[in-house]
Amino acid sequence: VTRLTKTPLDPSTAQQLYLYLSIPDWHAVMASFELGGATRIFVTHDMVSSDMPEADYSIASVTTPGVIELLSQTPLAYLHPNATATARAIRAMPNDVDRPGLVVNPSVGAFMNSKGTTLMGALTSGDSYGDRLLLVSTGVGLGAIRATVETLLKERGILSRLKQVIVYTGDRSVTHLPYRAHVEGWLTEADIE
Incomplete structure (x- = not known):
């Protein structure tokens, strides 16, 4: 991710995230994108350990090449810290950060029927x-x-x-x-x- 911007939403616990990728990287992520799919993100920033588990985010819009729009809600308090560490690290980052230390992996999952058809x-x-x-x-x-x-x-x-x-x-x-x-x-x- 080359840049991260955030917009706080109402209620203030939600954030709209914009991840900016190079066009080739964006196309690589979109090559596996299916409707209803989620992208996996992990943080390489110093604030978290290198063995940070990935977090899944539903992709909200892919209409602008080079930009992936996501929504982030405050992680639920009862979840294990390993499940929320990535979300907390991303939410703690300031707005409009260049080279935020985030990696976006190809999409996983999709809206499917019981036969596995997307x-x-x-x-x-x-x-x-x-x-x-x-x-x-x-x-x-x-x-x-x-x-x-x-x-x-x-x-x-x-x-x-x-x-x-x-x-x-x-x-x-x-x-x-x-x-x-x-x-x-x-x-x-x-x-x-």
């Missing part, structure tokens, strides 16, 4: 997987939903085959995240509830 694979395969898409998020995973909806809006052929796209959020709502404008835009562009 969401885009199912939607583009021509097989009958249904005509309604239900996306559910209980928290900052709303970032992965945002990336999915934005991809579907670009892929009008896929979107036109769906009768309905429904987005449910759980613990936090879109009013707690920077997506109210995005959701309002989705509503005007497509039949998304």
